[in-house]
Every structure is written in C-alpha cells, then in structure tokens.
Amino acid sequence: MTAKRLDPLLPVLRLGIAAAAALLVGAGLLALLGENPWSCYIIVTRHLLRSPVGWASILYRTTLLTFVGLAVAIPFRAGLFNIGAEGQLYMGALFCLLAAFSAAKFPRWIALPWCLLAGALGGSLWALIPALLKTRRGVHEVIGTILTNLCAIALINYLTTGPMKDPGTGTVLQMIPQTRAVPEVCHLPSLTELWPGLLGGASHPLNVSILLSLLLVAIAALLMSRTRLGLLWKALGRNESAVRLAGARVERLKLGCFALAGAMAGLVCSSEILGHQHRLVDNFSGGLGFQGIAVALLARNHPLAIPVSALVFGILQKASSVLDVRTSAPKEIGLLIQGVLLLVLLCVDRRRGGKDA
C-alpha cells in the first residue's frame, strides 16, 4: 500500500508489462501461423474503429462481464474467493425464467422488477451454499463453489434438454437446447426504444441492462468506500482476527458478502434473458463466470475500475473474433492472450494476486 502511494505509476507499469507480454505472445502465435502480426493488429484496430455495430456487441459483452466482475471483486476485497459466479448466474437465470413465466399477466412495471428480484435471489441463494459451508464447516469457498458450479451446470443442462425444453421446432436456433421464450411483458426495453436513432436502426443486443450494470457499479463503489459494511468487509480482507476482536460478526459478514456477490452474478439474467435472448439457452454463459475473475483481477478489485476492465476484455474478445474471420488465426487466440495477460499480471503483482489490493 505504501509503495502504491509513493509511486502511483507502479500499478500502471505492472499493467503495461502484462499487456506488453500478452501482445508479444499474441504476435508470436500469429507469426507461428505464418501471419504478419503487425498487419493483423492493424486489421483488427481498423475493423474496431470502423464498426459501430461491432461496438454494440462489445458493450453488450462488457455489460455481462461487469456483472460477473463485481460478483468476484467484492468478495475478493473481503478476502473471499468467489469462483462460483458461473453457477450463480445460471441459477439466477433459472429463477428469473421461472418468475417470468409466472408474470405473463402482470403489468410491466411489476413484471420487470419481479423478474430481476428473482434473478438476484437465485444467484444469492446459490452463493449461500458454499458460504454456509465455509462459515459453518470451514470448507474452503473455492472447493464449495467449484462443486456448486458443476451442479448448477448439470441442472441447467438437464432442464434445457429435458423438462423445460422448448417443444417448438423449426428455426436453426432450435439446434441448441433452450427453453420457451419468456412473455413479452418481461422483455427489458432495447436501447433503441430509448434512443431511436441508435446505430441507424441496425439490430443489436444492447438493452437497458447496461444502465443497470452501471448503477450496480455505482452502488458497489459507494458501499465499499462510504459505508460501515464496506469498511468492515475491507477490514475482513486485511485482517480477519482484528475484525473478530473488534466485535463484528465475521460469519455474518462473510455470508452477506457472498449473498451480495451471488445477486450480482444472478443479475446477468437481466441482460441475457430479459434483455437479449428472451429465453434460457443451454451453456449460454460458456465460462463467463470465470472471466469475471479476470475482470476483477485487472481492475484490482476496485468497483469503479470494473466496467473499464470489462470493456478491455470485451474488446479483446471482439478482436479475437475479428482475427478469426479475417486471418487464419482461430478465435481461441484471444483466450490464450487473456490467460497470458492474467498470469503475468499475477506474477508481477507480488501482493498475493492482488488479494488485498
């Protein structure tokens, strides 16, 4: 902490090292494939600069990553490692879906909050399982969340291919197991509804949930920096026994922190189900919960930095799909670069992976 205060450039320098290493590895891989790395990077940059519709999908991805980034970052500040965002977001999606099916006759102003609340609740309850195992039985939260993740994924896979599968047939989309669509009243407005001229009417996945994600960022930032609870959580991350000695109920703090994180992950449903797909698609997340860890690490677990970090990964993912289309490199190169970035970031950051950042 002192080093940071003495030299505010240090984190930037570390970030620079990690980014440079990642780009170098990326360039090396591209060269291995017989591409000219420099021209590949230029192609990507040009494409990104010229494609407004591309930015819509980047921002959509950013929204999703912001939710899961917060779900990882907040427990991290409290010294808890939530790698269960994947399971939490699936259970949030399931609860949200069930709420939506029950809300067909509700007016819109009740239906939407009802679905959002259900999504948050689903994620929260699912997060409480590993949290309770930790506080009551001393099971490390990483083991608990890994196991609950696997259970949630299996459950969603079962439901989307079995009991809740959309019986309708026809479109190409039906190849992927998914549920029926949610009723119209539960659709979050697309951004085009608020801002008619957006992207010249081109179709895009952006919806109101992007505002919700920014609102959550603001709430999380205020919570962490301006409230007693936030202070206690941060203290818990630094020195648990001190907090215990000061008389705070450590177990409750941990449970609360996990519940909040689960709710944030659960709210991914606002983007995915209420805003974009309007149904639960099997495996829709595809590791989003784990990318949340990347987002939180890059943001050094600071709520206000989460959307920026999410944007970086959103751009990286878009860039890799551009590479996929325009060059011989598969889009998996993006994941590889992301992995290298994380590893170098962890290694140059000596303070135990930014756990007490």
Add this chain to the structure above:
Amino acid sequence: MTAWFFAAVRMATPLYLAGLGGLFSERSGKANIALEGFMLSGAFACVMGCVLFRSPWIGLMAGGLGGLLLAALHCTAVIRFKVNALLSGVVMNLLAAASTDFLFLTAGDLGGDRLSVSSTKTIHALSLLCLILAASSHFFFSRTVHGLRWRTVGQSPAGARSLGIGAASYQSLGILVSGFLSGLAGSFLALQAGQFVRGMSAGRGFLALAALILSNWRPLRLVAVCFTLGGLSALSMRVEVLSLPSQLLEAVPYLITLLVMAGLALKSEPPAGLSEEEDMA
C-alpha cells in the same frame, strides 16, 4: 458383471491418477485446482506424441510431460512469484483450455483421424500402475522420512521451516508430480478415445479433486473412492433402471462431496496447511 467391473476400472483409472497427483500437491499444503488443466494438456500432448512417434508408450510419456510442462508454469507462479495457488490454478485451467484449443485448431491433421496405434496394453498398464502407485505412495507417506516431512509441510509450512525442512522444495515437487500424474490421466483419456477432443477432460479433473476430498487425502482410500465413483458411472451407462437422466447422475458425486463436507456424512480432515495460504513466506 465382469464387463461392469472393467468399465468401472476404466472410469476409475484417470480419476485415481489425477487424484493422487492432487494428493501429492495438497499434502504439501498447496491447493491444486489445476488438475483439470493438467489433464487436458496431457491428453493433447499424448495425441501429439502418438501421431509423431506412432507409439502409445511414447504418447503416454509425452502426455505426462505435457502435464508436467503446465505444472512447471504453475509452480513458477506459485513458488517463485508467490501467486495464490487457487488463482494460479484458475489461470492454468484457462490456459490449458485455450492453448489446446488453439493448437488443435491450427495443427491441422492431429485430431481428425483416429490414432492408428493400438493402445490396449498401455491402458491396462496404466490401471495396473494405479495399484502400484497406491501401495507405494501409502508406504511413502506413512513410513519414510521424506513422506513424513512432506505431510509436515502440508500441516504447517511455517512449522516445517522452523524445523529446517525446505517447504518450498516439497511444494514444488508436489506440484510437478501432480502435473505428471494428471498428464498420465489425460493420456489415458486420449488413448481410450483414440483421438483428441476439445475440452476432453470434461470436468474429470474436478471430479478427481472431489474424490481426493472424499478420500480424506489418503492414497489407499482414494482407490476405494475412485473405484466407487467409477462403478457408479459405469452403472449409469449400462443400466437405465435408475431412471435418472444422465446429466443429473453426473452431478451425484459432486453432491455427495458437498454433503460429506457439510458434515452430513463421514468426517473431512484436510491438511491444515491448505487453509493457511497466507503463511507462505
């Protein structure tokens, strides 16, 4: 019955190899959630070895080395740079998935054809190896000086250091062993399937981790746990009387592990050093 037995052994072998790898790492106090990634990279390296050298044995060794390579990276991060082992583990899983996908998609003819090596002998040898490993690692941890020191490090890295035991070397070795054994486990999957499939470890590394917890970090009990889990999944493939859908059956071992850890069954006694990650100087 015999068919079921052999199916159970086939399921249990990779679980045991990876689980034992995890045991060596966790008994030295370093949590290891990267088994999944080590297995995956092992499976890929094995297929590469088989294709290049036309021998399942060389493939097997290549698989072990593939796991070892990633483990070396993990070890560098965790021991040299003192990165949190869990964080590094997550990154390792990510890197393994990304790099094998990348190589698989760009290496062209590697995965398309089925391997033209006959690997039956190698597969049987691996299952046999599990029993030998079980007995020898039990002996190692309960009867040898290094085994006892290893467990001491796992119970309390700081305490071990105060006795003049080099905790870091045991931990490094533990991670490397886990990489090699998980790589062998991945090779088993690849040889059995006769090809590389993207993400072919399919959660088995995590299942091995669950088995490790259920075994209370003991090599002999791990045999029983792995065989039971293997037997269950062999049963679920053969018999449909249970009328449980396959996806839910897959979750059963995880549920059991959760229940055990919740204290509703058996008693879990992890190496004490696992929870004091911060103590690493």
